[in-house]
Amino acid sequence: MSRLRYSSTRDSSLQVSSSEAILQGISKDGGLFVPETIPAFAPGELAQLQGSSYQEVASAVLSRYLTDFSQEEIDDCVKKAYGSKFPEGEASLAELKDGLQVLELWHGPTCAFKDMALQMLPQLLTVANKKAGDGKTILILVATSGDTGKAALEGFCDVPGTEIAVFYPQDGVSHMQKRQMVTQAGENVHVCGVDGNFDDCQTGVKRIFTDGRAAAELAAKGMRFSSANSINWGRLAPQIVYYVYAYLEMCRAGKVAMGEPVNFAVPTGNFGNILAAYFAKEMGVPIGKLICASNRNNVLTDFLSEGRYDRNRPFYTTLSPSMDILVSSNLERLLYLLSGRDDGLIGRLYRDLSDTGRFAVKEEMLGRLKESFAAGCADDAETSAAIREVYDRSGYLCDPHTAVAFKVYGEYRAATGDETPTVVVSTASPYKFPASVLEALGGELPGKNDFSILSSLEERSGVAAPAALKALRDKPIRFGDCCMPGEMFGWVKAVLNI
Numbered sequence: 246m247s248r249l250r251y252s253s254t255r256d257s258s259l260q261v262s263s264s265e266a267i268l269q270g271i272s273k274d275g276g277l278f279v280p281e282t283i284p285a286f287a288p289g290e291l292a293q294l295q296g297s298s299y300q301e302v303a304s305a306v307l308s309r310y311l312t313d314f315s316q317e318e319i320d321d322c323v324k325k326a327y328g329s330k331f332p333e334g335e336a337s338l339a340e341l342k343d344g345l346q347v348l349e350l351w352h353g354p355t356c357a358f359k360d361m362a363l364q365m366l367p368q369l370l371t372v373a374n375k376k377a378g379d380g381k382t383i384l385i386l387v388a389t390s391g392d393t394g395k396a397a398l399e400g401f402c403d404v405p406g407t408e409i410a411v412f413y414p415q416d417g418v419s420h421m422q423k424r425q426m427v428t429q430a431g432e433n434v435h436v437c438g439v440d441g442n443f444d445d446c447q448t449g450v451k452r453i454f455t456d457g458r459a460a461a462e463l464a465a466k467g468m469r470f471s472s473a474n475s476i477n478w479g480r481l482a483p484q485i486v487y488y489v490y491a492y493l494e495m496c497r498a499g500k501v502a503m504g505e506p507v508n509f510a511v512p513t514g515n516f517g518n519i520l521a522a523y524f525a526k527e528m529g530v531p532i533g534k535l536i537c538a539s540n541r542n543n544v545l546t547d548f549l550s551e552g553r554y555d556r557n558r559p560f561y562t563t564l565s566p567s568m569d570i571l572v573s574s575n576l577e578r579l580l581y582l583l584s585g586r587d588d589g590l591i592g593r594l595y596r597d598l599s600d601t602g603r604f605a606v607k608e609e610m611l612g613r614l615k616e617s618f619a620a621g622c623a624d625d626a627e628t629s630a631a632i633r634e635v636y637d638r639s640g641y642l643c644d645p646h647t648a649v650a651f652k653v654y655g656e657y658r659a660a661t662g663d664e665t666p667t668v669v670v671s672t673a674s675p676y677k678f679p680a681s682v683l684e685a686l687g688g689e690l691p692g693k694n695d696f697s698i699l700s701s702l703e704e705r706s707g708v709a710a711p712a713a714l715k716a717l718r719d720k721p722i723r724f725g726d727c728c729m730p731g732e733m734f735g736w737v738k739a740v741l742n743i
């Protein structure tokens with residue numbers, strides 16, 4: 246098999262191997278790495294995978310993208326990432342009473358879908374670093390609106406040759422999400438709140454990555470940067486796996502015949518999750534519509550409806566904090582692909598976004614977007630109503646992000662009459678947001694203590710909370726720092742003594 250190269254979305258001539266793309270995280274010009282071709286399944290190959298385990302599907306998908314990894318290396322990474330870390334199974338479909346399927350991706354160690362990729366990324370990075378052969382320590386910088394931070398901390402905790410620093414919006418994550426991060430164990434982990442929102446955290450991290458002086462300072466200390474956000478291809482590739490697996494499971498369960506389409510409704514923030522589904526579709530998985538579900542920060546709903554991306558709007562703190570994002574990084578990869586890899590266009594659009602906070606695409610591009618994507622949004626009242634409605638209708642307890650997807654899918658189906666079998670992607674355990682979920686069910690909060698609220702939700706719903714979340718009660722708080730967005734690199738240097 247010839248080796249796949251990865252190009253920057255802002256300069257297609259900037260090309261690297263898959264292991265270099267994973268090591269760098271983001272291209273030096275600020276662009277994101279995209280494979281030069283999307284490796285499609287040959288006729289019959291998908292059918293042959295039916296009935297395979299999650300790990301087998303992961304090996305089959307990843308080996309098509311990570312072509313400078315040997316099959317043994319990939320299999321070994323897969324074995325270390327999955328299996329015992331996911332005692333209830335990596336990904337499972339739950340069927341609601343009305344036949345709607347829910348893809349539960351939160352049975353990993355941190356109770357969010359991010360574990361699906363962040364148990365894998367440290368394995369891939371470790372192999373990629375060995376290939377680079379320069380013995381550098383990797384400093385992982387992460388911006389999080391709640392879920393990525395904890396999953397990255399857990400994945401990289403005490404991984405030799407790595408340090409990890411996570412930045413979260415000080416007042417922009419749920420109590421439980423914050424508690425998961427500030428109690429993280431490990432010698433190589435560092436956590437800091439930022440006096441700003443997620444976009445401030447993400448912009449700050451990207452600025453550090455593309456600052457030549459910061460890279461030089463790090464290199465002088467025998468270190469290099471990488472990212473655990475979905476701007477890193479090593480985050481995105483493992484997310485493609487669960488869409489392939491979910492489709493195969495739909496076939497195995499007889500919900501569709503091989504070749505018949507399935508829609509996915511995806512709670513969306515940084516656009517990585519839904520973009521992974523698009524890659525699966527382009528690989529030949531029969532996927533119909535990808536339904537992009539946003540909360541009140543509905544910049545993507547507007548863009549996918551009108552073709553105008555405009556972040557000049559209020560930033561809302563919502564019940565679904567992981568989706569509180571106005572600059573959705575992975576959209577850049579999609580636009581690059583849909584424009585026929587027009588790096589000049591992407592460079593212009595993203596300069597416009599940085600200079601004015603907005604850009605617009607032509608009708609033709611909007612038409613292409615609409616071929617694959619539909620979009621909608623839900624505010625907090627609608628999110629709560631959806632949690633309650635899904636629970637009353639089918640006894641299924643969902644978190645606020647998943648509730649947004651339920652609501653948006655319901656509207657999509659009513660508006661279009663599209664009866665294609667659909668999978669709602671469930672991204673987090675409801676117990677990461679116990680207060681919001683309990684209130685949505687009409688329960689009274691028993692005071693402010695997060696763990697009393699969690700117990701009340703267990704009593705009310707009859708659904709047990711994950712042990713990992715209950716155990717947080719007894720873990721000591723290790724991190725309490727907060728900095729301004731402009732101070733992030735200074736803070737990193739201080740804690741690492743650089």
Ligand SMILES: N[C@@H](CCOP(=O)(O)O)C(=O)O
Binds near residue numbers: 473476515518568
């Ligand atoms: N929703 C995310 C925000 C970062 O997204 P990522 O997919 O780029 O890691 C979070 O929960 O932190």
